[in-house]
Amino acid sequence: MGSKLGWLKLPLYGALLFLYLPIAVLIFMSFNESDAPFTWTGFSTRWYGELISSPEILTGFRNTLIVAIAATIIAVVLGTLLAVGLARYQRSAALEAIALTPAIFPDLALAIGLLTLFTNLNYALGLDSVIISHALFCAAFVTAIVRGRLHQIDSSLEQAAADLGDTAVGAFFRITLPSIKPALIAGALLSFTLSLDEFVIAFFTNGPSTPTLPIVIYSMVRFGVSPEINALATLVLLTSALIIIIAQRNLKVKDQI
């Protein structure tokens, strides 16, 4: 396999080394016995124990799950409807650009915009405001993926359904939805992972009593070098890897970008 690559092996394996070296160090240090951040003293799994008995992390994890699940549900519904609408009812480059903008918009600008909106509406910040905010950019990703899938599917399927007497909504549920199912699953999983890891928008739109996991991690990282973070990183990596592998089975990475 490698022989065809020649000198290209260097950048390929170099990039992988670059990407994985810090992660390998974190995983390694998560099994360190002492809390010395840079010195190996012996093998131990105590930090995993401390991790799962830390109330902050558990609360953060629970909050993050709530946000990710709720935002994903909203994003899948909105994103799918919008993708179908754009593909079948209103082809417009401008609308399409607007629909996809939240996905690439600078997160900081989005975050302060939402903060401004919520404060001016006197809307108390909490998990719900994070959910609303996360659903915004997640929906854009769902739209992009579903839109891509709809490109590949013949629109004559729905026309055939209409020809056979089905309503537009009926055709959507009976024909369109089943045929875009892989894209829906991939979009949902992507939304879920993106929300799970999102920090900046959550940081600005979250209320005081409901920190999400990345916010907990942020305060931990700022307050110094705790081996619990290494253990957490290892677990987060495993979870993300699992989700991504499942998503991969439904849609190849290359179709997403």
Place this chain on the structure above:
Amino acid sequence: MSAFLSIENLSKNYGQQIAIKNLSLEIAENEFFALLGPSGCGKTTLLRALAGLESVDAGEIRLQNQDLLSLPANKRPVNLMFQSYALFPHLTVYENVAYGLRREGLPKDEIAERTSKVLRTVSLLDQKNRSPSQLSGGQKQRVALARAIVKRPKILLLDEPLSALDKKVRSEMQLELKRLQHEAGITFILVTHDQEEAMSIADRIALMDQGEVIQVATPVEMYRAPKTKFVADFIGENNLLTGQITTSSFMVAGKSLPIANTQLPSGSNAVLVLRPEQITLGVSGFVAGKLISSNFYGGSTLLFIDCGFDQLIKVTCVLDQVPVVGTTCHLSWNPADATLLSDG
């Protein structure tokens, strides 16, 4: 005196799969030569090997006695017109055509002159500043052709050049290709899976199957005297009846058919090849059968007659003589016209 282009004992494998098997072929200067065969027969691999885009495992290719295989792809006097045309989308029509000349480092004036001239030949001079995406299919094809011939190669290779065009444009382009080949005085080697295209355009055809050349002949020879059952089946409409040779006749499904002299020994298995237009309908014949259906093709009609063989017999018939479906037809032919091929 050796041939213009000679290919000797060429072999190429992809792992376990054989693409070209010990293939030898000679092509003359200024010939319009077609490599014909079903997909996967190795014809495209052979073409790419000539262009240097594919390495070979064994064998030799000589062009005017010069070893072609030792030349890198970008130095061979051989140009290829790709099936997808492969026009560079970020360059204009003019830049596409001039690309190869610029690589030769020719003076600017000469490049401009030759590029304009060839664009005029393919009637695209007005479109020279357009981008390829603004052209129709036929125009794209002509740009691809111009880009290849402007280099004045010794051989022009054409990979399924007409497959992407619709039928009407295709026949126009066939004429165009022939004219160009004549004018430019270049040897053309065309790869196609379409036997009609090969028959109508080429001086000679090599029919390939599973990496081997089965028969090399002019279109007429190949039609009239197919060397094997594969050739007979691939070229034109045909009735192929499998049976056994007896002392004086040919036994098919218990019926005895007359044959002319044959070298094949009595008792051997053989295939009787009968072109539909060689069969006549009459009041009596060698075999009889019921007319199942008739397909109208404008100038002629093709009848399908069930004579009790493992296949329906196809017969060409002029329009005003077509019997009603269901009538019994009697078939006869001149036994000397029919070809007997060994079925091995």
Place this chain on the structure above:
Amino acid sequence: MRMTRKVTVSSFAALLLFGLSACSGSDSDSSALDPNADLSKQTLTVSIWAAYYPEDIAAKFEEKYGTKVTITNHATNEEVMAKLTAGGDSGIDVAFVSGQFAQALAAQGLLENLDKSLIPNSSNLIKEAEQLSYDQGAKYSLPYAWGTTGICYRSDLMKGDEPTSWNDLLTPKPKYKGKITMLATERWLMLPAQKALGYSANTQDETEMGKVKDLLIKAKANLLAYDDTTFYERLVSGEAVMVEAWDGWCNYGIAKNKNIKFIVPKEGSDLWADTMVVLKTSKNKEAAHAFLNYIYDVDVHSWVVDNILYKVPNKAAMAKSLPALVGDFPNMGISPAELLQQEGLVDLGKASSLYTRIATEVTSK
């Protein structure tokens, strides 16, 4: 202090979205508190610095009063200030902020005046701490911990060069270059230069601040980083040898390495206080007062002294904890009188934008 009636653009938002106009909330004084309120019906959200309080405080408080408590952490004063001043109900009942920030909140009318009758334990408050410059008489805030800022250093790695002046931090010997950190938060970022130049820590003079800026930019070349949170760990690991630090946080380093020492530079320093305030928007004010009272309980507050290693302005708690600690952590022995010799930080009002700008200039240069 001038009262500013804050105008929000909420009416603009409402108009835009719903075609309605909204009224801003009134600034009237709060109604009297009910000393017999059922605290188990109230809930509390308390915002406090991470790792600055007993971890089980929420559970213990709920056990005692039946009030469900949510603790939320902030990393900096600014973070919680942003939430408290954003307009509307932040959802926070009790906030822990530094004194000058409490002053700013009070100036905006965001703080409830404390009803000391609901905080009987406030009798433990050291009398010197009632006269802090940001809140004379502790009307709207009750100090949680107090102290001063100085230099925390590795005596073993700086033998013979033990710092005594802010200048030792700002213009160190070449061999300590790149092994120094300073605090990043604006007021404490300025403090070493202000004191080294002999200015007030609350100066609003632009020429003085210009000189402060120049000195800080010069000092930056010697810094490893600006660090508010992990400076003591850098001392422990040896990555840094000398850091600007709050007295209490230096103690975390001392706990891990006895070679770490704390000094208050000879030019003097600040007197800071982290204080507890009750928000006017709170719907659980009785429980909020009970929480402040609970903190001033001898056992709770002495836990803070024992574990957080900060001085608290609570007579009984200090009396209980100090004897065992002062040997290991000498700065715990700094007396209230000594603290009051340092300069108390007050809010800067309009001049805060000058500080912000200089901080930006210094950190971006």
Place this chain on the structure above:
Amino acid sequence: MAQALVKTERDANQRRALISRSIFLIPGLAYITIFMLVPLGFIFFYTFLTRGTYGGVEYIFTLENYTRALDSLYVGILMESIMIAAAATLLAFLIGFPTAYAITKLPSNWQNVFLLLIVLPFWTNFLIRTYAWIVLLNTQGFLNKGLINTGLINQPLEFLYKPGAVILGLLYAFLPLMILPIYSALVRIDPAMKEAAINLGASPSQAFRQITLPLALPGVLVGAIFVFVPSIGNFIVPELLGGGKTVMVGNLIRDQFLKARDWPFGSVLAISMVVMLLILFFLQARVNKAVLGEKSG
């Protein structure tokens, strides 16, 4: 009569089409309008207001926030941010392009595996990944210890808390976002393009420079946007790896909103970031059109 019937029938059909179009389009577009376009409008509106003494805004209209943004202090920070983000983008291209190119040369089943490997670190927590570099590059960290143990150096080197460390952190954080679009642009190029160039007399390196590279340019630009935009708005990497000694536009905006409580000025900075994004998109669309002769998107 019959015609009138047809007409009402036709009206009903049109109405039905309009309703189904609305069902699909309105929820999503309304959501985007309320939670993205309206907030953007707010930010833009704020840029003309005056900050309140203790945060919030006062309804005194002014252009002062804009003139303030032109102050050499902020222009300097903006330029440095652009330089840092551009350096991260350039490095990401220099590493990402050959990496993506190498992946296209693999057998197709291996291509997916390697793409997955490239993407995977991207889904671990961004903060933790950034923090990992501190563990590696600290003066007491693994790299320094390793270098000292091998005798290459005798004093630990200071890698962190410099603009270079910020660039490294941004490069690390966003490299996959460069590799993926380049890969997808490269695999979309008809392999016959390069063969045609060679067939016309180009050397392999000429074919790469004159054909493959320009054809991959749209992908490179997408990647550049994907790396540049989050880099310039980032405030975590400068904070953690820059040691607070490097200030980028992201930090400045964050501080205006969370520290200085100067929302109008923070809004001006945010709008400048949005404008930068729009310019990049415009450029990308132009290049896309020039290279592929098609409308982008």
